[in-house]
Amino acid sequence: MKIQSIRGMNDLLPEQSATWQYLEKTVANVLARYSYSEIRFPVLEQTELFKRSVGEATDIVEKEMYTFADRNGDMLSLRPEGTAGCVRACNENGLLHNQIQRLWYTGPMFRHERPQKGRLRQFHQVGVEAFGLDGPDIDAELLMLTARLWKTLKIDHAVTLQINSLGSADDRANYRLALVDYLSARHDQLDEDSQRRLHTNPMRILDSKNANTQALLNDAPSLEDYINSDAKAHFQQLRDKLDAVGIDYQINPRLVRGLDYYSKTVFEWVTTHLGAQGTVCAGGRYDGLVEQLGGKACPAVGFAMGVERLVLLLDELGVVPDSVGQTVDVYLVAVGDVDSHTLVLAEKLRTACPTIRLQTNCGGGSFKSQMKKADKSGAALALILGDDEAANKTVGVKLLRQDKAQETVGQEQLADYLTTLITTD
Numbered sequence: 001m002k003i004q005s006i007r008g009m010n011d012l013l014p015e016q017s018a019t020w021q022y023l024e025k026t027v028a029n030v031l032a033r034y035s036y037s038e039i040r041f042p043v044l045e046q047t048e049l050f051k052r053s054v055g056e057a058t059d060i061v062e063k064e065m066y067t068f069a070d071r072n073g074d075m076l077s078l079r080p081e082g083t084a085g086c087v088r089a090c091n092e093n094g095l096l097h098n099q100i101q102r103l104w105y106t107g108p109m110f111r112h113e114r115p116q117k118g119r120l121r122q123f124h125q126v127g128v129e130a131f132g133l134d135g136p137d138i139d140a141e142l143l144m145l146t147a148r149l150w151k152t153l154k155i156d157h158a159v160t161l162q163i164n165s166l167g168s169a170d171d172r173a174n175y176r177l178a179l180v181d182y183l184s185a186r187h188d189q190l191d192e193d194s195q196r197r198l199h200t201n202p203m204r205i206l207d208s209k210n211a212n213t214q215a216l217l218n219d220a221p222s223l224e225d226y227i228n229s230d231a232k233a234h235f236q237q238l239r240d241k242l243d244a245v246g247i248d249y250q251i252n253p254r255l256v257r258g259l260d261y262y263s264k265t266v267f268e269w270v271t272t273h274l275g276a277q278g279t280v281c282a283g284g285r286y287d288g289l290v291e292q293l294g295g296k297a298c299p300a301v302g303f304a305m306g307v308e309r310l311v312l313l314l315d316e317l318g319v320v321p322d323s324v325g326q327t328v329d330v331y332l333v334a335v336g337d338v339d340s341h342t343l344v345l346a347e348k349l350r351t352a353c354p355t356i357r358l359q360t361n362c363g364g365g366s367f368k369s370q371m372k373k374a375d376k377s378g379a380a381l382a383l384i385l386g387d388d389e390a391a392n393k394t395v396g397v398k399l400l401r402q403d404k405a406q407e408t409v410g411q412e413q414l415a416d417y418l419t420t421l422i423t424t425d
């Protein structure tokens, strides 16, 4: 029997990796323009890290983590998200001591969920975290940065921003009591998931997908009424800043996020184009987490975007530039007794034209079959080297995407000729 991949853990084939690279390049470029630096940390951490940050009663820790004892008996988990590891790494390396950090990372995350469109067991996130700033200006910066990314990717028309404020940990605790009171009295009307959450993570009931539960929540106590004045002011200032820079948003009073560490601002960028898995980017402020993980108190805010969902959206909207996925600009056809001449010419061209992607025909074949391969490669033009061309130090140039007669160009002029003909990005 053939060994198969693990369910929900996909291979990324060359055809798709081009779109991934395009997305990753665009993200890295936008982040650089906002002066964010990349941080890398392991995919494996002590299980305790996630219990203490994401929260014991969250879906992620309760039932989605890949957890195992290693050969020493230490309990380890594959990271289900990046913020915990990022904060751990920053604390451990003294990055947060009286310092401001603007950081990003990308890589695989692991959650044992039911695989479906836009939901995998190994998925990828780009995460962005800003440390040492407690004002709404940095919250706004993160949202400006994401808005610019959507614009650059040409998906801005397909995503909308939802924001909410969760207040402080105390506010949330007070609200939680009121919510549990209200819902406990209506226990039988709740869906099964929400009944379970009532005792573990009641705030999560607010974003239940169940219509009855949602209807029941219409008369429930409102989180807004429990939020302290400092958090209220923070939220209002964030809104003013978003208005000033022209970023549209909806206030969603039921947006709570599934992780324990958030406070004050939370947000999600959502799309209607991907079915149920419509959140492409989500985050918020987590002012208490650094201290909770053993560091000196340090305000922080961040978000993560789901790479698979963004790739799906790019494909769905057909906004990936045509040039993405193209790997060959020039195809070198060689017929006759010109083997080493071909290789020397190809290497010379690669040195002289570093941006041009040149594929040499390997494995021989007739002129006709090589031209077929040249065409299939997607190259803009074929260079043709035969015995005569080799003797005369020329090449034949055939444009493959235009109806134009073949030309002969001197090998000395070839680099200049190609550079003016082919513009790559």
Ligand code: ATP
Residues within 6 Å of the ligand: 081, 111, 113, 118, 119, 120, 121, 123, 124, 125, 257, 258, 277, 279, 280, 281, 282, 283, 304, 305, 306, 307, 308, 309
């Ligand atoms: P969801 O509502 O989809 O369960 P979440 O609240 O669990 O998302 P976060 O932990 O905030 O998600 O992760 C940030 C982003 O990572 C999500 O908005 C989504 O784009 C992506 N993401 C989360 N879980 C998965 C998954 N299992 N497969 C693919 N992408 C995911």
Ligand code: MG
Residues within 6 Å of the ligand: 258
């Ligand atoms: Mg989830």
